[in-house]
Amino acid sequence: MQLFAFISLLTAVRAIVVPAVDSSGHFHSPVPLDVAPQGKNVTINGVLTYVSLPKGKFDPTIAVLMLTDVFGLPSPDNLVLADQWAAAGFATFAPDYLNGDALPTGGNITAWAVNHGEAQTTPPLLAVVSALKSRGVKQIATTGYCFGGLYTTRLVQNNTIAVGTMAHPSSLNVPTDFELVKAQSHVPVEINNAELDTGFTPALAVETDGVLGDGQYPPGYFRRQFDGVGHGFAVRANASDPVQVAAKQGAFDTSLAFIKKHLK
Template identity: 30%
Template sequence: MSGPQCCANPPTLNPSSGAGHVEKVGGLDSYVTCSPDSKLAILLVSDVYGYEAPNLRKLADKIAAAGFYVVVPDFFYGEPYAPENAERPIQVWLKDHGVVKGFEDAKRVIEALNGKGVSAIGAVGFCWGAKVVVELGKTSAFIKAAVLCHPSFVTLDDIKEIKVPISVLGAEVDHLSPPALLKQFEEVLAAKPEVDSFVKIFPKVAHGWTVRYNIEDGAAVKSAEEAHGNLMEWLAKYVK
């Protein structure tokens, strides 16, 4: 289910990137960046490259500036996917870092956030992380809203079970969640009037574009920023 595109354009990880800091949340090292005293939290669930990706942290800072307490946990316990490691190809790596474990860890992070007095939580998932966010969104117990960016592993059956407002941002060039599949997602969601939904396919971009864009490429940055604007509008609308 995961192919070369899932791992294309790997970021140069930087543990000191971003305006926030790293602390333990729910037992996981997490990048935390926040608006002081905010009771509204956003959980960002990374792709396979983890929480030290500079573009991901930059987005976290942008969401925090809009008034949210933003947490980006290290769901991979210090071992993000490393494409240069021939002994740990993606299929082997995924056996140790599956989305089921990610879902269980995410629930612990949410429990910790609730313990801090947070009143509402939204979640955004990228590639691998989108599957974790979908699992969270199958009940209204954990999050108020979900955003999926170029999802991996998400199925029609998953979408049928969604209970919270959901936004799906997809790429025109995506072998993991091609436009045809996203259109099916849209049809399933349209038949669920009790769940507000938004599905958008971005032209001329590939899987991973929202966080793995080249900062020197103006068109790539523009498409990523458009997606960031869409996801922030969704969070502002439903996490309150």
């Protein structure tokens, strides 16, 4: 945890901070009534965690660690997304690193963020990572959404995981966070960004490419932009909007392919 704090200090020195997008800036879609979460909540190393397992055989030495957006485990969209990872063949764990205090729909993210800095959210996250490794998980693939993109980046920077993907990340420092990745990590990184995102804008995405793209990051880097959608698109989509539906599925498929490619 001290290393996480040290990295936070370094990244504060310079760079643009990607703002956390307010609740009103996210698309909020109801999960269709015929879709219900398939996993269950369990306590892992003292942390409430949504666990979704494949229905068939799977490799117990590999796990997907899904880091949710600010709406956390109370959001059925997040749970159904975790189930999608399980359906792809991975034991999937979504820890409540928000400490039982997810942002409610319509909540004020500025006020909420005061009690959800890295000092509060890192310990439960690392507790689950530690528990998974102690239970025989050899490779952790982390996928982070919005707020979870920051923590995916931290785990990449510290070489804690095998591969990291993220979608419309927030709260990062650009380019400094990715310069740290380039300087000290050997973990492959993939990013899905949105054309209409007011947080991780296309301009910041291109700046990230300037650090990691064009072969500058040997472990592996890929970014894909989805046009016509905004922040939160990889978690929620209006079922009546084919652009949103295709973008959400496309982000999942892109991250899945990247993870499969880079797991050893």
